[in-house]
Amino acid sequence: MSIPKTLRSMVLFHGSQTWLGEVSNVTLPKLTRKTSDWRGGGMPAGVPLDLGMDNLGELSFTAGGPMQKTLSAFAGGMLGQNLRFVGEYRQQDTGLVDIIEVSVRGRYSEIDFGEQKVGDVGSFKGTVKLSYLKIVWNGSTLIELDPLLGTEIVDGINIGSTLFKTLGLI
Template sequence: MGFPRVLKDQMLFNEGNDYQGDAKTVGLPNLTRKMEEYRGAGMSGAVSLDMGQEAMEASMTFAGPMRDIIRQYGTPTVDGVYMRFAGNYQRDDTAEIDTVEVILRGRFSEIEFGDQETGEVGDFKATMAVAYYKLVWNGRTEIEIDPINMVEVVNGIDLLAARRNALGMF
């Protein structure tokens, strides 16, 4: 029997500055493969061919407007903003704590001020188009996706190393 890992604490950083007390929720990117159905001669059914990593997106909600995010809107480079999520998850059966860190590089594609009401904590939402993703679990890199440099590391194995080598890339 086991209990789920529950997020007990989290922190969000933007270019190294923390959002303690400001960040309410963080929507980490979904990892999605682009698949294309294929059925060739002599096959009794279709299979899905892996066509690579789909574009990634992250979202975050804050308790009120965030000036530094507003100032980063329109960043001209695809990986111009550095964000880092740090969280710890604990199981109630073993008290085991796992640390999870997600490093993102990208730029803001949408900023939503939401409804502003006097005397109420508002929601300020930002959406980031992600150009780089790295998941570190208990200090070990589990996944690293860097489409610009053609890097996809899963469980310590760079899945694109042979393809980069075949193209003469590092």
């Protein structure tokens, strides 16, 4: 039996700026694959065929109040925003710690000022639609996805497009 890991601490970086103490939560992207069910003659059930990666999704965060760097970047390009989440996850029964880093690039698709009330901590939310994603677990790259370069690395193996390899682009 194992007890789940708990996020003990985290920080979000926007480019070279550290948002230590400013961001209360981060929603990391959901990874999905496009599939199509196939059931050929004689098959008692269908199976999902892998049609490649779906869009990389989005990363969103909530801060305690308006953030100028986010607003200044609102009209930026799809590669313009570099965000990096670093989280310390502790295994409650063993005390072992995992450091997970999620680096993304993309463009802000939504900025929500939320309710602003005198005397209360505000709620300022930003959402970035992704064009790049990299997940590093305890210093080792676990996943790196860069659709623009045809890169789809999972656990050290590039399962990306063979067309890019054939053309000498990667």
